[in-house]
Amino acid sequence: MILKRHIPILIVTVIGLLTLFGWFIEQPTIQAFVDDDATQWYDILASFAIILGAMNLLKMQGRKVIKQQEGWGYSLFAIGGFIFSILAGFVIKGSESVAWGTHVTSKGTLFKWMFEFMFTPLSATMFALLAFFVASASYRAFRIRNFEATLLLVAGIIIMLGRVPIGSYISSWFVMYILVLLIGIAVNVKFGNKMITFSSVLTGLLIVTVAGMLTGWPIDQPGIFYLPIIQEWIYYNPNVAGARAIMIGIGLGIFATSIRYILGIEKSYIGE
């Protein structure tokens, strides 16, 4: 009980408190521990975790192959890839002129070859496929079902067009004409009267046309209707506000969890 429960909790509490105090106390030993030793400990523990991870990978994939479970062929590839990486990293350098250690990134070595001709194309292919799925998904799922979905869709379109050079070719007057038509749809939905809809659209079109003729149709004026400017506003205002709220929430969550660990309330690391 003492070995399995009390001592681990004591270690976590003491180390947690030391690390926390290191930020607030002007004591060189504690500060050196927080800035230096604790991070080195983390590195050492992380290295052991890699070994555990590798063993777990072999165990899980190996079990699948032995029992010939569904998709066991992929597991065979995973094990093969793992063994090949180990060989390229620790056994076969592939070039005598390169020293062990630096062989990982040096030209002409097996590890570098593996990275360039296996890992890089596979990794890039996986990521590149996203473009196709995004296009297909946006076509099928991006629907104006309610107010929130409409807001998301409009913001998405503005960002997509405003971020790329083609967006700066779309005149703010064109955006205004689109807006007039959208207002027309809203008026029609609200009143359901063709005369009111027609007159509101006509008035809007006339106002935009006269204003354009008077100002000489500058592509980026008025700025509030120019896509690159609207997208920057979205990035800097609603987006940052949302991101900050999430960050503050996460921060408070981390703080609360840390306190639970230090006080010994949270004990999931010992299996409780």
Place this chain on the structure above:
Amino acid sequence: MKKIADFILKIGEMDRRWIFIIIALVVLLPLFFPIGLPIRPTDSTQTAYDAMDDLEHGSKVLMSFEYGPSTKPEIHPMTYAVLRHLFKNKHKVYITCLWPDGQFMAEEAIEEIAEQEFNLTYGKDYVLLGFRPGNEAVVKGIVSNIRKLYSTDARGTLTDKIPMMEGINKLADFDFIFTASAGYPGTVEWVQYGADPTGVPMSTGVTSIQVNEVMPYVQSGQVKGILAGMPGAAEYEKLVGIPGIGTSGMDAQSVAHVVIVLFIIFGNVAFFIERQRQKKY
């Protein structure tokens, strides 16, 4: 009218393989036949450029590579443009990596830019310190004692024997930090554990998807500007005056974005027609 509605509905039920073919074409064609759309630097890119341009010649800049092959098309053009800018202004560049694949990216960038384009000397003008495991712990290690963390560089040379490491003991000894980041650990960790506690100014280049996460730090001034995705890279290339992969990729991205927007519009029109018909019958 009914025929048009039927046609739109038919398009609405288009097999997704057609969408894949269209996307492949609109990405590939502009790469082979560039349109040459003009690029307008945004405020955030301009701020990043100005921050690095205002550094005194010969400043010590720490550049960190936190990306791999999957995000290479977005981030690599940025690092090329930033390296060109830094070397043009005779700055000393120290490269670290929080991601293991970042070291491969860094090797490639310095070979092309530092060695082939600028013909610079390793250890005198630039140094590749390389990858160390430990995520934010590495940043903290650099903050307190970089020599303890990096006793040798990525090529196995003792850091004590590298001329440009003279006077470099901790993060505060650098004049500027630039991080090229595609996720965790990356820009956020550099701000929280590196730039903020030491007061060393920093800027960053990130993938488009990461901009939301980093933007609060940019707006608060903790990060001097941001290169946001491939458009950010193209804008920086324009400011440096050397068009590269970022610029050539922008035509493809522009057309692809327009096509995706058209897909969304068509999909919604089809959705509305279908809904109206369902209400009717």
